[in-house]
Structure formats: C-alpha cells, structure tokens
Amino acid sequence: MPGRLIGLSVDSQGNPALRMALQTREQHIKREKATSNICTAQVLLSIMASMYGVYHGPKGLTGIAGRIHGLTQTLAESLNTKDITVENKHYFDTLTIKVVDAAKAIKNCADAEINIALVDTTHIRISIDETHTISDINKLATILTEKKTESKQAETCQLKVPEHFARQSDFMTHPVFNTYHSEHEMLRYIKLLESKDLSLCHSMIALGSCTMKLNATAEMIPVTMPGFGQLHPFVPRNQATGYTQIFEELTHALKQITGFAGISLQPNAGAQGEYAGLLVIREYFKSINQSHRNIALIPSSAHGTNPASAAMAGMKVIVTKTLDNGYVDIDDLRAKAEQHKDNLACLMITYPSTFGIFEEQITDVCDLIHSNGGQVYMDGANMNAQVGLTSPANIGADVCHLNLHKTFCIPHGGGGPGMGPIGVAAHLVPFLPGHTVVNMGGDSHAMTAVSAAPWGSASILLISYAYIRMMGTDGLENATKYAILNANYIKARLEQHYQILYVGSKGRCAHEMILDTRVFKGATGVEAEDIAKRLMDYGFHAPTMSFPVAGTIMIEPTESEPKSELDRFCDAMIAIRNEVSAIENGVADKTDNVLKNAPHTASVVTADEWNHIYSRQDAAYPLAYVRGAKFWPSVGRINNTYGDRNLICSCPPTEAYAEQATN
C-alpha cells in the first residue's frame, strides 16, 4: 500500500491527536525494497472528495445516486426503439447502445454540443452524472431517435443492478458525515480545520527538497475557468485548441529550460517521471538489441524514490558511495561502472544533490557512465537551482524529470497533485509515452502510457505555464539566482550557531542546506524533532526532518521569501540555539525545558495550573515578533509510541474529542 497512514495517538495533555505515519514499505525508508515509489500523491483531490462526502452525507449521496440512476433509466427507456437497442441488462449510470451508424450518432450529438463515446461502428456509450437534468436526457433521446422526446423525470426508480449487489449495510455513520449539511455549517467546519494548519499563509515553510515557493493567485485562477477545468481528457482535439496551444508552448519552454529535444507531459509526479524515464531508457536499449542492460547505479545520497523507481522499472539497483564531504565518490562509481559495464543501464543522479551541493565533477560523471554503455538519468527535482544557469543537457544527461509542483509553482503543500514531465535527448524521443485512446503524435516506438490521462493532470499545467510566461527568460534566471542567494544568506547567518553538514569547495551551498543537529543529543538530549516542534511556538512550520540524513534538519528558503522573512526565520533558529545552549550551560533543565515540551498550546499556557520551571511568556512569546502574529498549535507533543501501536485510525466521533478536552 503506497503512501501515509493516519492513526490515532494522544498528545502531551492526553487529548486524542491524529497522527500521520510513513508506511514501512514506502520509498523514503525501504528505497529499492519499497513496494511503492509514490512521494507526491493526489491528497488535495482526496480532501475535495472527502468534503463532498461531508457535505452530502449518506442520505445526500444516496439521493444523488438515485437521481442519476433514474435519469439513466429514463434515457434507456426512451432509446429502446426499432433501430436502437440498449445492450445493458444491469447498469448504474452508463449505457452501451447499439445503433445503425455510430459515427453519425456521434456527429449529430457533437453538432448539439454533446460528446458521447464511440465503441465501434455500431455501438456508442453514454454516461449520466448528477449535473445532468431531464432536459439533457430529452435532448439526447431526441437526437438519437430522431423524434421529439418529452419524458418526465421519474419519481422513483427500480434498481437495475443484480439484487444481491444492493447495499444492505449502513455507511458513513461517523458524525462528521452527518453534521454539516448547510452551507454555513460547512463553511465553518472547513474554516475550523484550516485554522489548525500552519501554512504558507502564516510564514515561510523551509522544507528542504520540497521547494515551497509562492503559488501566485494569478497563476492559479485559470484552473477554475470552465473552458479548462471542465474538459474531459478524451475530448475531441478540435474542441481543445486552447489546451493544445498551451501544451505546445509549455513543451517548447521546458525544452529550452532542460536543453532536451523532447518532453512528455504525461507523468503525474516526480516519481512517476522517474519511472517513465527509466522505461524510456529500457525501450531504447531494446531498440538497439541491448535489452539485457538492467543495472542502475545510484549514489547513496539519492532521494528514496530513485531506487524505488528503478526497482519498479525492473532494474537492479547498485548503490555507490558518497564521500564524507557529501560528494559522489568518483572512484567507487568508476569501479562499479566498469565492473558492470556489460549490463549497465543507467546512473540516476540528482543535481544539485539532495545534500544541497553542486557535484563539481558532474560532467566527468556523465562521461564515465556513457563510456561504459549506460544512460544518465538526472533527477531534476532540484531544478530550482539550475533554471537559466545550466541544464540537464548541458551537464551531459540523457533524461530528467521536472517537478512542476516544486520548481514551477504548482502548490503541493498537502501532498499533491503534482506533475512530473520528463525531458529526453534526441535519441530517446521516439520512445516517449503514447496513449491508447488519444493519438499523441508518436510513432510505433512510443511506449505505453504511464498515466490514464494523455497529458496527466492537464489543468494544473496552466499554473506552470502562467509562471513561465509571466516570469520570462530573465525572470526565471533571476529566480534561480535568488534561490541560491537566499539559501546562502541563511547559511551565513546560521553557520555561527549550527554546523552545516555539507558545503561545496568554495564554502557555498546550492539552494538548500542540512543543519547537523545530532551534535546536541549527548550533552542536552535535544533532537531534531524538539527543534522542529519548538519552531511552531515561534510561528514556523518545521523544515524537512531526518531526510536525507537521519537526525538532521534540511532548510530550503526558495526565491519567494523576502529578506525580512528570512531574517525572522533565522532569528527564531538562533533563539532556539540559545535555548539549547541554556541546557548545555545548566541554566535550563534537561527534561523540563521549552524544547522538550514544545509545542505549547493555548490551553496549556492559559491553564490555571503551571508546573514548569520556565515562564509562560518564554513558552508562548519567545521573541517580540511573535506577539504581533501568534499562531497557536492545536495539539501538544504527540506520543509516538502510542501512535505506533495505533497505526490505523479507528475514528472516534468528534464529540469524543470535545469530552476529552473538557476533562
């Protein structure tokens, strides 16, 4: 099972607290032994679907389903004529219909601005959904039967599914699905949930490797335009000329940015791009009779998706060493490339690396792989430090993916949706993914689709398109320079207080850096998690924790943050370092301190009882700026051990939380 699990734990006050866990077979932990390479998922979309369930509830959903089923039956009845036969005995919302001339039926419908599906020369298929009305049904029936139909909406309908499939049990019985059925209630419920979230609306989110940059409103508005948002992925191409133009212009821009000859907009996330790119390499080897090549060399510094994707693509992963200074160990890489030269398929390398440095010998590395018969896959998730300054083609790579939801502004805070197009050099272009339903212009070498829709999550491509067009060439290059400058500014302010794990030979980092917080553990007991939780008291979301190096913190500011915000973040990090020093110097207690007890909720700070040896002020208002914009965390420190034992949520009703809170 891919992804994350939501379970129920308790917080430091004994209140129930939902807790998200990494699944133990997932790529961050198990790498090439993972059972999934999913990193960015479709979380935002599942949240939308869940809110639909919350609003309508079981009664509402049953009503909607009944209406759809009734309209479908009305359509089926009005279509059963001499020349037309509905072929389904059982159905819910979809009818397969035998007609004399399917092409003619489709054309007649299209002339009336209705798209229906072609099955073969004498069959069409129609699906009804809740947005349709009885007048749509009458219109369809009139066109297909060629005689005026005026059916009335049926009051009730018979179930046209086999009786034993009819649901007997209750469903969605949890109070959350039975409470918020008016717009006001729903609005307040969503707002309540939102208010618990420390987001980019409050402060910078310095998640390293995630590139949490500005998602400008101007970029996102077009997603909601019906002309884009309501198109079906298989709509006839002549009805989507606007989209076609955008795909072409975006493809052109991404070719220029990567330096590559071809782009596929199909993969839905970075990890899916990796998978697609590796399959392209496999198809290429097949075409030159070298399909035995199946070894992927991957430096140990790589993101967990790299080995997981390689394993999914049927490759054998061999991990190469990293030097103490964070660089790829070229000698080890050379030895392994030569040892496996007869079966070498590729190297997967992230540039700049996930350790936050530009591998200075990257072009030699690419040459080394090519001279041993392999291809170079460059993980382009860190393109935010490359755009306009260099490119995957420039360093000598053959394939790369881009995370449009990182570098190119698609919001992905809750975990997607993402877009992970791949770029490839000329010799790989013929193998880019095609599609069985939609002609994507490739020839017979095109491999099979990697995603159900021909252009992936096409609607969010508009965001990256708008970003690229509004920034222009100079703007994009400046963004890269500022991303690197901002990271080095933070580094310069923090390096007197924290150890920076890896820097380049000139003492600089790329667009992100790792702080080594493991050094505090021995003397103070303070761990990365304590710092991450304490940042919430200062109004900041935690940076990336324990990735890619366990026990450390990784920071990436991006170009979007102004100097004032970088300073506020640095002030908080330095103040926290002083709190660690206070423990080191014996001024603060080793167990009862602001770090170990963080985050401090409003109910803890305002409780009649206060048993800590530090003050409430130190807990909740550690720096002057916090007063102006206090964010109150809604749960205290979560009990991880309890959470591990209660990995999957048994979902008690919301009242249970209220009862607990008043106890």
Ligand SMILES: *Cc1c(COP(=O)(O)O)cnc(C)c1O
């Ligand atoms: C984010 C990231 C990935 C995975 O991208 P998803 O879109 O989350 O699948 C791969 N490699 C690196 C270096 C990344 O930062």
